[in-house]
Each structure stands twice: as C-alpha cells, then as structure tokens.
Amino acid sequence: MSREETIARYERSTHRLGRIVSVVTLILLVGAPFVIGSFLGAMPDVSAVVRGFAAVGLVWTVSSVVEFLVYTPMLGSGGSYLAFITGNLINMKIPCAINARDVAGVKAGTKENEIVSTLSIAVSSLVTILVLALGVLLLQPLQPILQSEALQPAFDQVVPALFGAMAYKYYRKNLSLAVWPLLLMSLVFILLPTLQSQTSILIIPGGGLAILLAWLHYRKEKKQ
Amino acid sequence: MNVIQQLSSPTMYLICGGIIAFIATVCVIFAVRAWRAGKAIGMDTAVLKRVVTSSASFSVLPAVGILLGVIALSGALGIPWPWLRLSVIGALHYETQVAQGAAEQVSIQLSGSEMTASAFATIALLMSVCIMWGMILNLFLNKKYTNRLSKNSSSGSSFGDQAMTAMFIGLVSVYIGSYLGIWISGNGRFTFAGSVLPLLTALCAAAVMAILTHLAEKLKAKWLEDFSLALSMLAGMACAALLNTVVK
Numbered sequence: 001m002s003r004e005e006t007i008a009r010y011e012r013s014t015h016r017l018g019r020i021v022s023v024v025t026l027i028l029l030v031g032a033p034f035v036i037g038s039f040l041g042a043m044p045d046v047s048a049v050v051r052g053f054a055a056v057g058l059v060w061t062v063s064s065v066v067e068f069l070v071y072t073p074m075l076g077s078g079g080s081y082l083a084f085i086t087g088n089l090i091n092m093k094i095p096c097a098i099n100a101r102d103v104a105g106v107k108a109g110t111k112e113n114e115i116v117s118t119l120s121i122a123v124s125s126l127v128t129i130l131v132l133a134l135g136v137l138l139l140q141p142l143q144p145i146l147q148s149e150a151l152q153p154a155f156d157q158v159v160p161a162l163f164g165a166m167a168y169k170y171y172r173k174n175l176s177l178a179v180w181p182l183l184l185m186s187l188v189f190i191l192l193p194t195l196q197s198q199t200s201i202l203i204i205p206g207g208g209l210a211i212l213l214a215w216l217h218y219r220k221e222k223k224q
Numbered sequence: 225m226n227v228i229q230q231l232s233s234p235t236m237y238l239i240c241g242g243i244i245a246f247i248a249t250v251c252v253i254f255a256v257r258a259w260r261a262g263k264a265i266g267m268d269t270a271v272l273k274r275v276v277t278s279s280a281s282f283s284v285l286p287a288v289g290i291l292l293g294v295i296a297l298s299g300a301l302g303i304p305w306p307w308l309r310l311s312v313i314g315a316l317h318y319e320t321q322v323a324q325g326a327a328e329q330v331s332i333q334l335s336g337s338e339m340t341a342s343a344f345a346t347i348a349l350l351m352s353v354c355i356m357w358g359m360i361l362n363l364f365l366n367k368k369y370t371n372r373l374s375k376n377s378s379s380g381s382s383f384g385d386q387a388m389t390a391m392f393i394g395l396v397s398v399y400i401g402s403y404l405g406i407w408i409s410g411n412g413r414f415t416f417a418g419s420v421l422p423l424l425t426a427l428c429a430a431a432v433m434a435i436l437t438h439l440a441e442k443l444k445a446k447w448l449e450d451f452s453l454a455l456s457m458l459a460g461m462a463c464a465a466l467l468n469t470v471v472k
Contacts, residue, residue: 007265024246029243034349035239049326060322064361091286108388133311143295155292182400213390
C-alpha cells in the first residue's frame with residue numbers, strides 16, 4: 001500500500017473512531033449523573049441545571065469554541081478527538097503535544113505531526129489516568145504529604161512552571177515574534193486586572209497578533 | 225450511610241471506574257493506531273519511542289497537580305466523581321469553579337456537610353453539561369475543519385508550521401503576561417501588591433530550561449532534551465515552595 005493510501009485510510013478511520021468514542025463518552029458523561037442519581041434516590045434538578053448553565057456555563061461554552069478553533073490545527077484530527085475527550089488541554093495536552101512535536105522534529109500540518117500529537121496525547125492521558133488511579137488508591141497515606149503546607153505552593157504553581165519553561169524554549173528562537181504579544185498582553189492584564197481570570201479568551205488576540213507578525217515576516221522573507 | 229459516604233461507596237467507584245476504564249482503552253487504541261501508522265509511513269521507531277518517553281515524563285508532574293484537584297473536591301463530592309471528572313474531559317481550573325457555581329444554584333455551600341443526593345446529581349450534571357461543547361464541536365466539525373486546514377497547507381503555502389509556532393508563542397505570552405499583571409495590578413492597579421510567585425516560578429523554570437538546553441546542545445545529549453521540560457517544571461515548583469516563605 002502506498003504512503004498516500006495508508007494516510008487516507010488512517011484519516012478515514014480516525015474520524016470514524018473519533019466520532020464513535022465522542023458520542024459514547026458524551027452519553028456516559030451526561031448519563032452518569034442520572035445513573036448515580038437513581039443509586040442515591042434523587043434525580044438532578046433540571047431547572048437548576050439550566051439556571052447554572054446560564055450563570056457559569058456560557059463562559060465555558062465560548063471558551064470551548066475558542067479552544068476548538070485554536071487547538072485543532074495544533075493537534076490534528078486524532079489528537080483533537082482524544083484531547084477534547086480526556087481534557088486538561090492547556091495545563092497538559094497542548095504543551096505535551098507541542099513538546100513532542102519538537103522532540104520528533106516534525107512540522108505542524110504534516111501527517112507525521114498528526115501521528116506524533118495523537119501518540120503524545122494518548123500517552124499523556126494514560127499517565128494521568130494511572131497517576132490519578134494510584135493517587136486515589138493511596139489517598140490516605142498521600143493526602144498529608146500532598147496537602148502539606150510546604151508543598152502546597154509548588155503544586156499551585158504547576159502551570160506557571162510549565163509556561164516559564166515553554167516560554168524560554170520558544171522565545172529564544174523567535175524573540176522578535178514574542179516581544180509584541182508579550183508586551184501587549186502584559187499591558188492588558190496590568191491595565192484591566194479583571195481580565196486576569198479570563199486568560200483563555202485572550203488567547204485569540206494574543207495568538208492572532210503573533211500570527212500576524214509571523215505572516216509579515218514570512219512575506220518579507222519571501223520577497224527577498 | 226450519609227450522602228458523602230454513599231458518594232465514596234463501591235457502587236460509585238464501579239460507575240466512575242468503568243467510565244475511566246473505557247477512556248483508558250480508547251487512549252490505548254489511539255496510541256497503537258498512531259504508532260502503527262507512523263511505522264507504516266516510514267517514521268523511525270526511535271523517534272516514536274522518544275515521543276512516548278518525553279510525553280510520559282512530562283505528564284507526571286501536572287498529573288500530581290491534578291490529583292490535588294481530586295483531593296480538594298473529594299470533601300464535598302466524594303472521591304469517585306472528582307476522580308472521573310479530572311481523568312476524563314475535565315480541567316483542573318474548571319471543575320472547582322463550576323462545582324461552586326452549581327452548588328449556588330441548589331442553594332448550598334460546596335461542602336460535605338451540606339451535600340444532599342439531589343444537590344449532588346444536579347451539580348454532577350451541570351459539571352458535565354458545561355464542558356461538553358469542545359467534544360460536540362469536534363464531533364460535528366473536526367473532519368470539515370481539519371480537511372480545510374489540510375487543503376490550505378497543501379496549496380503551496382509553507383506558512384502553516386510558522387503560524388502554529390506563532391499561535392503557541394501568543395498563547396504562552398498570554399500566560400506570562402497574566403503573571404506580570406497579577407503581580408503589578410492583582411490587588412489594585414499599579415500597586416505591586418499582587419502575588420509575585422507565579423512570575424518568579426515561571427522565571428525560575430525558564431532559567432533551568434536555559435541551562436538544560438545549553439547542556440543538551442553542548443553534550444549532544446538527546447535524552448536530556450526529552451526530560452528538560454519535566455526537570456524545568458520540577459525546578460520551578462521547588463522554587464515556588466522555597467520562595468513562598470519569603471514572598472507572597
């Protein structure tokens with residue numbers, strides 16, 4: 001079988017499998033509260049769910065649309081299906097896939113990247129499932145250690161540690177591209193402190209500016 | 225048996241553990257398919273192995289952080305439900321916020337002492353409904369969206385890779401900018417009274433990443449590259465634990 005045929009077959013089956021498991025996961029996740037409710041002897045209050053969705057859910061819906069538009073091109077089809085099923089995108093799956101792309105030396109948009117990102121997200125999800133399962137199993141002995149006053153700040157700062165390391169890795173090779181988005185975003189968060197809790201929404205303008213600068217640089221290089 | 229005991233009963237473990245086992249199986253299937261496809265199109269096994277090693281080593285620390293989310297929510301929701309939520313689809317920053325918002329809708333505080341069976345079922349449903357949209361968009365639009373992206377990238381433009389790198393730089397800048405904003409204006413504009421810890425943690429992790437990158441390049445140590453992100457994060461977190469005693 002030729003490379004093209006192999007890829008086409010892989011892609012077709014990825015979409016088929018991705019859709020099937022997405023539907024099954026959705027049924028399981030929405031159905032679970034009802035199954036648990038019947039076990040507990042009380043069903044969910046649907047009107048409270050509707051009110052709650054209006055109060056807290058709409059923000060997350062907008063955030064989901066942004067995440068889908070931004071992350072899907074980074075992850076490819078297989079990686080996207082899996083990442084949106086397993087969650088923890090920004091604090092784990094996206095940096096993991098980007099790091100794997102660098103380790104493998106593949107380029108975004110290629111079939112190799114699609115494969116690397118799917119593999120990295122699958123492995124990352126399995127490690128998370130394993131760590132959480134072990135953690136739950138050993139919750140009694142682990143709880144005092146993990147929640148100790150000394151270690152608490154370390155675990156509160158997982159995401160800053162992650163983005164600090166990633167920032168060095170990406171800024172050093174693309175400093176001219178990084179300066180303006182960093183400056184603009186810093187100013188936004190300094191001047192409008194209320195946005196500090198809305199970081200996911202600001203990914204669009206931050207990323208958009210970086211892409212615009214990269215495009216201008218690309219055009220300039222092409223002309224030369 | 226009170227509600228909080230029921231929420232950590234074997235039946236709950238069975239329901240939630242069953243769903244987690246299904247997702248784990250899905251991950252194994254996707255991983256095996258990707259590995260086989262990689263081999264079929266001629267990718268080097270050593271490269272695929274490095275992807276697995278670096279992804280696994282990178283994921284351990286954030287996973288322990290996520291485990292803390294399970295512990296934090298277990299007081300009000302029992303252990304199995306937060307375990308499920310944070311193993312599948314959920315996100316650390318999302319779960320507590322939505323659970324809190326949902327608890328307000330059923331007029332209780334998010335605590336074990338106030339939890340009722342009906343309140344739990346309602347909170348659990350709202351937690352599922354609020355975060356499922358990414359998956360729904362994927363279900364209906366992934367194929368169209370990725371096909372369009374493939375057409376664009378195969379139409380002669382080589383900008384796709386640079387665009388993705390730029391997008392990630394923009395994303396990182398949003399977070400680093402937010403740490404600066406938290407410090408300078410987190411407790412009132414230009415008061416410099418907010419927490420400086422996220423910024424210092426990021427700087428420390430970046431410094432260690434710089435050292436490790438330099439070493440990996442100088443010693444031509446590929447293995448060090450694979451672990452550099454995990455080690456930098458560990459250093460950043462250690463730095464946060466140490467600095468927490470002297471700064472806020």
